[in-house]
Amino acid sequence: STTAYAVAFISVIMTTISIILFCVETLEKFSKSHCVADEAPNFLDPFFxxxxxxTAWFTFEAIVRFISCPNKIMFWFGFQNLIDVxxxxxxxxxxxxxxxxMSCSTAKSSASLAFLRVIRLVRVFKVTKHSTGLQVLILTIKASSEELGLFLVVLLVCMLVYSSAIYYAxxxxxxxxxxxxxxxxxxxxxxxxxxxxxxxFPVGPFGKVIGATCAISGVLTLAMPVPILTGHFNKFYAHKTGRCKYI
Structure with missing residues (x-):
């Protein structure tokens, strides 16, 4: 419906603005304009x-989704709902x-609050509700989780082998x-x-040989999951775009 498209459009715009703001406010000429340590916060600052x-829009979205959800308990188990909250x-x-x-000192120096500011980046995942490409990417990663797990195990084993070899070399x-x-x-x-x-980097001749072997084996190892990811991506993309009736 027109209303749904309008809400989706506003949500994408708000998410984009929020992410841009998150990045821009760390620039030196802006970082001290809205919340300076040991000074009273400026609630009229454009960034704030x-x-x-x-945030008001995101809060409105979360409240509407919660009210319209028939099962309030299952609401908290939905990925998109957790992202909204x-x-x-x-x-x-x-x-x-x-x-x-009434001070910015704690907000600037507290490690826990700094971590909370980083959590704001989860807003980028809100775009997945309105992007077919991102939905396909998430489905691809989920479908390839077993193969990716095997890839990480192989990568870990190779890391241990080459780390030990280069140390003794x-x-x-x-x-x-x-x-x-x-x-x-x-x-x-x-x-x-x-x-x-x-x-x-290695200095000795044996270390250089191990380094070259490590680089070559790394290329081969990284190539392992590519065909699997590509196959799953093509399958889900064809299904999402309606070009395939069956998965």
């Missing part, structure tokens, strides 16, 4: 007003803290960066994923 409007909780907790103290080599096997975990993952930051 926009965030309040977005989680998207608004950080705002109210932070607002209560700031209003009760570089043992006693001058200026070596590998002082223990746990220190080599980072190098193994970065090498296997072919990222190669270059902050840690």
């Amino acid at each position: 007003i926009i965030e309040t409007i977005c 989680t998207a608004v909780v950080p705002y109210y907790v932070t607002l209560f803290n700031v209003v009760s103290t 570089e043992l006693g080599v001058p200026k070596s960066d590998f002082h223990s096997i746990p220190d080599a975990f980072w190098w193994a993952i970065i090498t296997m994923t072919t990222v190669g930051y270059g902050d840690t």
Whole structure:
């Protein structure tokens, strides 16, 4: 219906604005404009007003979904419902803290409140309700969970093997960066994923051979889940777009 499309459009716009605001407010020229430590909060700041409007809309959505849900207990087990609730909780907790103290000091320095601000990013998942592509992606990951679990196990085993190998290969080599096997975990993952930051690297000849082997095996390991993910994605995408009658 027209109303449903209008609500969906507003929800996407509010989510987009909220995510952009979350990123922009961390810029240095904006980070001190709306909530400065040891000063009273500015409730007329544009950032606060926009965030309040977005949160009010998300709260309205959550309340309407709860009221219209026939089973109030099962409401709390729905993924989208949990996203709706989680998207608004950080705002109210932070607002209560700031209003009760009339200061931004705790909101800026508290690790728990900082974590709550990061939780606001779950709002991006609200878009999945209105995006076929994101729904297909989630279904693909769910259908491939067993294969992805196997892939992670293989990746973990390879990480342990190459971390141990590089440690003993570089043992006693001058200026070596590998002082223990746990220190080599980072190098193994970065090498296997072919990222190669270059902050840690083998120096000795045996270490370089192991490093090359690690990189090659990493490419082969990363290629394992690609056909499975592609197959599931094509299947769900065809079903979602109505180009396939049967899955």
